Amino acid sequence: MAKESDAFDHRFKLLLTGDSGVGKSSILLRFTDDSFATDQPATIGVDFKVKSIDVEGKKVKLTIWDTAGQERFRTLTSSYYRGAQGVILVYDVTRKETFENLEQWLKEVDMYTNRDGVVKLLVGNKIDKANREVTRADGIEFARNRGMLFIECSAKAKTGIQQAFEELVQKILDSPHLVNNEVSGLNLASRGTQGASNCSC
Numbered sequence: 001m002a003k004e005s006d007a008f009d010h011r012f013k014l015l016l017t018g019d020s021g022v023g024k025s026s027i028l029l030r031f032t033d034d035s036f037a038t039d040q041p042a043t044i045g046v047d048f049k050v051k052s053i054d055v056e057g058k059k060v061k062l063t064i065w066d067t068a069g070q071e072r073f074r075t076l077t078s079s080y081y082r083g084a085q086g087v088i089l090v091y092d093v094t095r096k097e098t099f100e101n102l103e104q105w106l107k108e109v110d111m112y113t114n115r116d117g118v119v120k121l122l123v124g125n126k127i128d129k130a131n132r133e134v135t136r137a138d139g140i141e142f143a144r145n146r147g148m149l150f151i152e153c154s155a156k157a158k159t160g161i162q163q164a165f166e167e168l169v170q171k172i173l174d175s176p177h178l179v180n181n182e183v184s185g186l187n188l189a190s191r192g193t194q195g196a197s198n199c200s201c
């Protein structure tokens with residue numbers, strides 16, 4: 001029997017992608033556990049965490065998949081895009097090549113996501129560091145030209161992390177085609193009427 005605290009209005013699948021070492025796992029850990037490790041190990045394949053947040057008075061349960069940026073895991077990670085309502089593309093503002101590789105990551109996102117109008121958020125991480133190679137203006141322009149949301153953040157300094165997830169969820173909530181086809185499960189609006197079929201998380 002599910003507890004009241006398990007209940008939620010919406011359940012979304014999100015996915016973090018981008019080059020190895022840009023800070024995907026660190027962003028996720030900061031968001032879910034409010035922790036940070038300077039020696040964060042590289043992700044092997046995929047990992048995920050679950051966290052609920054309140055946005056606009058709605059309780060939203062997020063399953064957030066963290067994919068390895070290393071090339072050798074690419075075949076495995078590509079299968080995890082399926083069912084995602086939102087994708088977070090991360091680059092490191094102190095490593096220009098991670099910004100230049102975004103076009104390649106976007107191609108992958110468009111190839112493997114299977115929902116129309118998946119919300120994409122571009123995140124420039126590590127703004128606490130002094131040796132910046134990508135300006136904020138470059139990030140804004142890239143995101144604007146491709147219809148993406150944009151934010152800069154620091155998983156280390158706790159800047160912009162909560163805001164990043166809230167803005168992404170807000171945009172998904174504002175997209176009826178994504179909200180109405182969400183991953184099924186226990187849900188305040190449909191409790192007692194819905195099974196756990198079609199789970200694509």
Ligand SMILES: Nc1nc2c(ncn2[C@@H]2O[C@H](COP(=O)(O)OP(=O)(O)OP(=O)(O)O)[C@@H](O)[C@H]2O)c(=O)[nH]1
Nearest residue numbers: 020021022023024025026038042043069154155156
């Ligand atoms: N200074 C600083 N370092 C960071 C920040 N975020 C992550 N790091 C460091 O960057 C390194 C890589 O971080 P990860 O979170 O493992 O990067 P990742 O993108 O998940 O890497 P893969 O799992 O290989 O795809 C680690 O040493 C982190 O401590 C940040 O905001 N600021």
